[in-house]
Amino acid sequence: MLDAKDMTETAAVAHGLPPRDEDGNLRADFVDRVAEAIAAADTALLRDMVGDLHEADLGELIEALDSDLRPALIELLGADFDFTALIEVDDSVREDILEELPPETVAEGVRELDSDDAVYLLEDLDKEDQAEILDQLPPPERVALARSLDYPEDSAGRRMQTELIAVPPTWTVGHTIDYLRETAELPDRFYEIYVIGSDQRLLGAVALDRLLRTRRPVEIDELMDPERHRVRATDDQEAVARLFEHYNLVAAPVVDGDDRLVGVITIDDVVDVISEEAEEDIRALGGVKSDEELSDTVWTIARGRFNWLLVNLATAFLASSVLGLFEGSLEKMVALAVLAPIVASQGGNAATQTMTVTVRALATRDLGHANAWRVIVREALVGLVNGLAFAVITGVAAFAWFRVPELGIVIGLAMICNLFAAAVGGIAIPLVLHRLRVDPAVASGVFVTTITDVVGFFSFLGIATLWFGLK
CATH class of the missing domain: 1.10.357.20 (SLC41 divalent cation transporters, integral membrane domain)
Incomplete structure (x- = not known):
């Protein structure tokens, strides 16, 4: 346990200490300082050191820490911890952390994630653990995540994001732009607007650039592309990746068996799929299991x-x-x-x-x-x-x-x-x-x-x- 003098010296060293060296590797002394701050339960110092880290850097830091310090870091940071960082760590590390954290803490972190990231975080947990965490969520979020988790593994339904923007075909461009400006509950990033009928069936899509270049009185149905490439929620993720590659897509709507719009897949999800499938093929050629991780025993x-x-x-x-x-x-x-x-x-x-x-x-x-x-x-x-x-x-x-x-x-x-x-x-x-x-x-x-x-x-x-x- 650090005394007051040691904590002061640690803080002085930590301030201005870059997390990575000149070669881009995580600095060992930075990891040691973070470990010492966790052991001392110095929340203020932890926030100063890791509060502004990108989720990928934070994920690498978590993997570098001893297993007993990882849940402690998350609990000490509380609301300041970005649960997106857990998407960046090995599956076995993530599962161990989630099993150590209280369901209330995990549920609170899940609420801050995009739905596709939340599904990725929960999908490898036991059904009992999933249910325990989902029970802590508000009904609308719980139902949406449970529905995504019910889709087959490696399907578009597991990869899709349920946060999207859908408007009726009778809206004008001006009405749609005003809606985008005034509505708080919108996805952080989106590339196109989807057009749906009263039965929630997908009618088409409007790219953002076309929307912004069109005069306000024009109705959406005049702009939409009714032949927009779409994927089924049950489609295999490899097929989705090939669709994106073949047609140079940035986003694609996801529909159910009745053509009702249920989500959207974006290029960042497809990049992950391509990376995972390539890694899986390389491991398979060497006779190594696809789920083997560097952190495994x-x-x-x-x-x-x-x-x-x-x-x-x-x-x-x-x-x-x-x-x-x-x-x-x-x-x-x-x-x-x-x-x-x-x-x-x-x-x-x-x-x-x-x-x-x-x-x-x-x-x-x-x-x-x-x-x-x-x-x-x-x-x-x-x-x-x-x-x-x-x-x-x-x-x-x-x-x-x-x-x-x-x-x-x-x-x-x-x-x-x-x-x-x-x-x-x-x-x-x-x-x-x-x-x-x-x-x-x-x-x-x-x-x-x-x-x-x-x-x-x-x-x-x-x-x-x-x-x-x-x-």
Whole structure:
């Protein structure tokens, strides 16, 4: 516990202490000062130090603090704490904090958030915890959040913001502008006005720039775009992201099954979706669970990675069993044991290149039935060209190493076979898995690696056995 003198010195140091260094990293001494202020329950100093931080910086600070200090920081700041910062932290960190805070505190913070951020904050909590927090909210806010939480995970309904501006088609431009100026309960940022009928069905949208450039007496229905791109609340968030990308959208209205306007999705939500999906694909290619976080415990991470490593071990035994078929050949020519892993490894790397491009093309819908065969042929030719190139390189290297000309020819032929198989397998396996509705990002790697190992070992040792007459 700091005494009065220590607190005075801490305050003096804290004032003017920038949270980040010249490289943009969070300063360790700044984190230490904040931790000391929390331990001393110095609310005034905390407000001076972190009160003006951007929510992203505040979220990074929260992750840098010890777990027992995080809820204390929030409770000490009280109404001055921006709950948007909790959107910026790892899921496991956020869940631990929310479980430690009283439901009343969380409910008060949720009320200050946009509805999409509030849903994101609550969606990973247990149903009981969600209900306990929702019970603390006024009925209109409670009903809106509960409805959003009822939509499927990763759907537009979970991502949408229910705060929007909707007007009837009979209003004039002047009436609409006056409404925007005089109404306090409006979204912080909006890009277009939505036009709805008496039954709440979406009729169209009016962009803000067009609204402001039009004379006041003009009616809204003369300005609205009735063909405005809209999304269903049940649409998958990846489909929504592709819609935004394809049509260069900034915002899109969200409707229910009866075409009634229920929310809006904006570009900041879509950027988050694109980032999350890309990160998920990258992790899946490495056999890492999509929800693994840097803040997870050793046991959680080890348990999450174990099953996929076990599958890889089984396929590794399968590939190694090919070596057993040529045990006699390996005993008679040690050079084969030295060179065989080179062929398999080169094939694995080539397959990974093809597989990465294929999985990403499937995710972005750039690869489909219309162009699948053309791309397969192209990748096969790429594998053949690279196979020929590396056949020459490895053949010369093998000859220089072991001074056996025939060995260079053998490894060259094996390299051609394996790089061709790697290219075909790298695209064919993800396509087959996609057709079977299995995520190719998750399952492709182990199958492709097994194929390249088996083909690499079998082609090299098989050709060597035939060429040298080994038994």
